[in-house]
Amino acid sequence: MEQISPLTTEMQKKWSLLPPALQKQVLDFIDFLLNKYQHFHSLSLTSPLEVEPVAAQQPRVLGLHAGMGSISPDFNDPLPDPFWLGDEV
DSSP: OOOOOHHHHHHHHHHHHSOHHHHHHHHHHHHHHHHHHHHHHOOOTTSOOOOOOGGGSOOOOTTTTTTSOOOOTTTTSOOOHHHHHTOOO
């Protein structure tokens, strides 16, 4: 028989304190997390979610795309009034 973890017990206690509307929000959030990690990690609902720890991720490479972008010389200039008024510029 599978033993219930302390985390599961704590979640059940807190779940029972929530009104139905908030319980629905929790379920929606769980669905969101399942979909997010299934999409990015191709997981099935029957397998446990294994999230890669931050330390195990590949380090970022500084300067990998150096020179590939540019900023317009007028970047810091104020935007014209038609932009703020929703008119065509």
